[in-house]
Amino acid sequence: MSLNQILLIGNVGNDPEMRYTSSGTPVTTFNLATNNTYKDQNGETVNETEWFRITAWNRQAESVNQYLTKGRKVFVEGRLTKSEYVDKEGVNRASLEVNATRVVFLSSQSVEDSPSGLNNNNNNTNEGNVNSDNSEDIEELPW
Numbered sequence: 001m002s003l004n005q006i007l008l009i010g011n012v013g014n015d016p017e018m019r020y021t022s023s024g025t026p027v028t029t030f031n032l033a034t035n036n037t038y039k040d041q042n043g044e045t046v047n048e049t050e051w052f053r054i055t056a057w058n059r060q061a062e063s064v065n066q067y068l069t070k071g072r073k074v075f076v077e078g079r080l081t082k083s084e085y086v087d088k089e090g091v092n093r094a095s096l097e098v099n100a101t102r103v104v105f106l107s108s109q110s111v112e113d114s115p116s117g118l119n120n121n122n123n124n125t126n127e128g129n130v131n132s133d134n135s136e137d138i139e140e141l142p143w
Contacts, residue, residue, distance in 0.1 A: 027056070034050050064103055068105065
């Protein structure tokens with residue numbers, strides 16, 4: 001038995017971009033930043049950011065494209081893949097990509113769009129649940 005599942009909570013790094021496959025299937029991609037803060041052995045605070053490229057398909061792709069914007073906090077569940085490519089300078093690079101099976105909107109708007117400049121948490125988090133099979137709610141998250 002094997003399992004390839006990743007659970008991420010982070011901030012959207014760019015407005016989603018939607019396109020269509022040759023057969024007409026909607027596909028939306030966006031970047032997600034996750035942050036980790038810790039103290040190193042010298043007591044200095046270290047901030048690390050990991051970037052993931054997220055891909056959503058079908059109805060989920062349409063909803064993500066319509067409602068998700070840069071700066072919003074989201075939960076993403078999906079399958080992790082690694083993509084290798086050569087950049088403009090000819091350097092071999094690798095990218096972590098997630099094929100999303102579920103995207104849940106955790107904030108109602110981006111920090112930049114909030115009137116006070118702070119994240120508005122007075123929203124109904126179930127409202128933004130974009131689940132490919134619609135079988136779970138945010139209350140059923142494993143933590």
